[in-house]
Amino acid sequence: xxxxxxxxxxxGAKKQKVDEHDRCEAAGSDAIRADRISALPDELRLxxxxxxxxxxxxxxxxxxxxxxxxxxxxxAHRASVEVHLRSRDNLRRELEALARExxxxxxLERFSLIVDxxxxxxxxxxxxxxxxxxxxxxxxxxxxxxxxxxxxxxxxLPAVSSPSLAxxxxxxxxxxxxxxxxxxxxQALEVIRLVSVSFRWKAFxxxxxxxxxxxxxxxxxxxxxxxxxxxxELPPKLRNLTVADCSxxxxxxxxxxxxxxxxxxxxxFSNMPLSIVRHAVLSDLYIHLHDSLPMKEWNIFKLRESLxxxxxxxxxxxxxxxxxxxxxxxxxxxASAQLPNFNLHSLKxxxxxxxxxxxxxxxxxxxFLKTFQCPNLERLFVQLPAYRLKPTGGSIxxxxxxxxxxxxxxxxxxxxxxFNWCPTEVQLVSFLLRKASSxxxxxxxxxxxxxxDSPGAPEADLSLLxxxxxxxxxxxxxxxNTATQPYHKAYINL
Numbered sequence: 001x002x003x004x005x006x007x008x009x010x011x012g013a014k015k016q017k018v019d020e021h022d023r024c025e026a027a028g029s030d031a032i033r034a035d036r037i038s039a040l041p042d043e044l045r046l047x048x049x050x051x052x053x054x055x056x057x058x059x060x061x062x063x064x065x066x067x068x069x070x071x072x073x074x075x076a077h078r079a080s081v082e083v084h085l086r087s088r089d090n091l092r093r094e095l096e097a098l099a100r101e102x103x104x105x106x107x108l109e110r111f112s113l114i115v116d117x118x119x120x121x122x123x124x125x126x127x128x129x130x131x132x133x134x135x136x137x138x139x140x141x142x143x144x145x146x147x148x149x150x151x152x153x154x155x156x157l158p159a160v161s162s163p164s165l166a167x168x169x170x171x172x173x174x175x176x177x178x179x180x181x182x183x184x185x186x187q188a189l190e191v192i193r194l195v196s197v198s199f200r201w202k203a204f205x206x207x208x209x210x211x212x213x214x215x216x217x218x219x220x221x222x223x224x225x226x227x228x229x230x231x232x233e234l235p236p237k238l239r240n241l242t243v244a245d246c247s248x249x250x251x252x253x254x255x256x257x258x259x260x261x262x263x264x265x266x267x268x269f270s271n272m273p274l275s276i277v278r279h280a281v282l283s284d285l286y287i288h289l290h291d292s293l294p295m296k297e298w299n300i301f302k303l304r305e306s307l308x309x310x311x312x313x314x315x316x317x318x319x320x321x322x323x324x325x326x327x328x329x330x331x332x333x334x335a336s337a338q339l340p341n342f343n344l345h346s347l348k349x350x351x352x353x354x355x356x357x358x359x360x361x362x363x364x365x366x367x368f369l370k371t372f373q374c375p376n377l378e379r380l381f382v383q384l385p386a387y388r389l390k391p392t393g394g395s396i397x398x399x400x401x402x403x404x405x406x407x408x409x410x411x412x413x414x415x416x417x418x419f420n421w422c423p424t425e426v427q428l429v430s431f432l433l434r435k436a437s438s439x440x441x442x443x444x445x446x447x448x449x450x451x452x453d454s455p456g457a458p459e460a461d462l463s464l465l466x467x468x469x470x471x472x473x474x475x476x477x478x479x480x481n482t483a484t485q486p487y488h489k490a491y492i493n494l
Contacts, residue, residue: 038063038064038065038066038067042070045066045067045070046070049070049071057071058071058166058167058190058191068490069490079107079108079109079110080108080109080110080111080112081108081110081111081112082111082112082113082114083111083112083113083114083128084114084116085113085114085115085116085117085120086116086117087117088117088119090117091117091120091124094128095124095127095128098127098128098131103134104134105131105134105135105136106135107135107136108132108135108136108137108138109137109138109139110137110138110139110140110141111128111131111132111135111137111139111140111141112141112142112143113125113128113141113142113143114143114144114145115142115143115144115145115146115153116145116146117146118146120144120153121153122153122154122156125142125153125154125155126156129142129155129156132162133162133165135162136162136163136164137162137164137165138162138164138165138166138167138188139166139167139169140162140165140167140168140169141169141170141171142155142169142170142171142173143169143170143171143172143173144171144172144173145172153173153174154173154174154175155170155173155174155175157175157186157207157210163186163187163188164188165186165188165189166188166189166190166191167189167190167191167192167193168189168191168192168193169192169193169194169195170193170194170195170197171195171196171197172195172196172197173197173198174197174198174199175197175198175199175203175204175207183210184210185209185210185211185212186210186211186213187212187213188213189211189213189214190213190214190215190216191214191215191216191218192207192211192214192216192217192218193216193218193220194218194219194220194222195218195220195221195222196220196221196222196223197222197223198222198223198224198225199222199223199224199225200224200225201224204224205233208233208234208235209233211235212235212236212237213235213237214234214235214237214238215237215238215239215240216238216239216240217234217235217238217240217241217242218240218241218242219242219243219244219246220242220244220245220246221244221245221246222246223246234257234276236257236259237259238257238259238260239259239260239261239262240260240261240262240263241257241260241262241263241264241276242263242264242265242286243264243265243266243267244264244265244266244267245266245267246267246271247267247268247271256276256277256278256279256280257276257277257280258279258280258281259280260276260277260280260282261280261281261282261283261284262282262283262284262285263276263277263280263282263284263285263286264285264286264488265286265287265288266286266288266290267288267289267290268289268290268291269289269291269322272287272289277308278308278309279308279309279310280308280310281308281310281312281313282308282311282313282314283313283314283315283316284314284315284316284317284487284488285308285314285316285317285318285319286317286318286319286488287318287319287320287323288318288319288320288323288353289320289322289323290322291322311343311344311346312345312346313346314344314346314347315346315347315348315349316347316348316349316350316351316487316488317344317347317349317350317351318350318351318352318353318486318487318488319350319351319352319353319368320353320355321352321353321354321355321356321357321361321364321365324352324361324364324365324367324368325364343372343373344372344373344374345373345374345375345376346376347374347376347377348376348377348378348379349377349378349379349380349381349486349487350374350377350379350380350381351380351381351383351486351487351488351489352365352380352381352382352383353383354382354383354384354385355383355385356385357384357385357422357424357425357428358424359398359399359400359424360398361424362399362401362424362427362428363398363399363400363401364401365428366399366401366402366403366404367401369404369407369408370401370404370407373407374407374408375407375409375410376410377407377408377410377411378410378411378412378413379411379412379413379414379415379486380408380411380413380414380415380432380436381414381415381417381486382414382415382416382417382428383417383418384416384417384418384419384420384425385418386418399424399427403431403435404435406435407435408432408435408436408437409436409437409438410438411432411436411438411439412438412439412440413439413440413441413443413484414432414436414439414441414442414443415442415443415444415445415484415486416428416429416432416442416443416444416445417445417480418445418446419444419445419446419448420446420447420448421446421448421451421452421453421454421457422454422457423454423455423456423457426454426457426458426461426462426465427457427458427461429442429444429461429465429474430460430461430464430465433464433465433468433473433474434464439473441473441475442468442473442474442475443475443477443481443484444474444475444476444477445477445478445479445480446476446477446478447478449476449477449478450476451465451466451469
């Protein structure tokens with residue numbers, strides 16, 4: 001690593017400082033000057049992270065986008081071990097190699113175990129976990145890739161007695177009962193990610209009880225065995241919760257967690273556990289419903305009771321087109337007038353997952369923008385359906401909702417993905433061009449980067465798009481630039 005041993009006073013560091021200053025002067029932007037920390041070269045930032053405990057290294061992701069997930073690359077080879085079991089012979093060699101290592105064990109920041117054999121025993125798994133614990137592991141990852149192994153193999157959390165364990169990731173494995181005599185709390189454990197993990201609800205509640213410092217809980221495609229999945233109490237410091245495609249989880253299973261600041265949900269409306277955020281003050285929210293909201297009185301009541309009371313600091317919102325129908329339901333009987341928290345004054349980024357773009361969907365989008373006031377919105381992402389074939393044209397006469405008159409004055413950047421020149425899509429883009437008075441650039445990701453015929457689209461809307469394309473207000477591209485991704489894009493795809 002080419003870093004000056006005198007603390008950064010070498011020629012390379014000086015040259016970096018001069019180059020950074022020149023860039024700031026050329027750009028003339030206060031924002032660039034203020035974000036000097038992101039202008040540091042990767043090797044210098046990684047060097048900084050090697051001097052931090054794992055949990056502090058993870059927290060640096062909040063500094064700027066350039067630091068997000070950088071902590072994953074900070075480990076030197078000697079501090080990270082990955083064991084991949086492909087056969088029984090491979091298993092024996094790995095266990096013998098670990099047994100030969102002298103004590104006291106070396107310090108490990110990360111230990112990863114990937115199981116590709118179907119007949120690994122739980123006792124053999126425990127030998128690997130005991131080794132990781134003796135090494136004071138901070139980040140532990142266990143993954144099975146055989147379905148038969150996932151059904152039979154049991155993971156015992158108390159076996160990992162490392163006082164430094166800060167991050168635990170399990171994929172396709174069973175978690176057995178957590179009732180072990182003398183089990184102690186994991187005071188340093190702050191992150192748990194469970195993907196396709198099966199367990200009994202008593203085991204899960206025991207796990208939560210052993211993690212009083214937990215900040216991030218990520219549950220994806222998990223299965224529960226027993227009478228039902230019951231959440232008696234989640235850790236009191238929990239700040240980030242993700243629940244994706246876990247069919248056994250329903251709203252009554254959750255207790256409220258006032259400390260929660262980030263909530264991501266993907267699944268059916270009937271399982272939507274929004275009641276957990278009723279008394280939380282969220283900074284970001286992700287809602288992707290797989291089905292539309294049934295127009296029934298009980299569902300409307302449930303939705304009202306589930307809405308967070310305080311949205312005053314909500315900065316980022318991602319919502320699917322099916323969830324937008326909730327705005328129609330709540331506005332139909334004057335409910336919006338009874339819910340002052342509909343004014344999202346702090347919202348800076350909105351991501352709309354429009355996997356359908358019919359006339360009714362555009363109407364719901366307009367109604368949503370009217371109902372949920374977002375006067376300080378700066379970044380808008382619209383993800384349109386990814387058609388494989390060119391869709392047929394059609395009339396937009398059924399768009400019964402008028403576009404909002406205001407509320408988009410502070411929009412600086414708009415990005416529309418999968419644009420395909422449908423009449424409703426053309427009307428949406430023309431609406432944004434007319435209303436976003438502060439917009440600097442409208443990015444459109446499309447297979448068709450040149451104007452095409454759009455039967456049913458008003459000529460005035462098409463002319464506006466063509467004019468904006470000529471004068472540079474709209475920029476078309478065939479590729480989705482990673483530099484302009486929405487906040488939840490990387491988070492939800494972990």
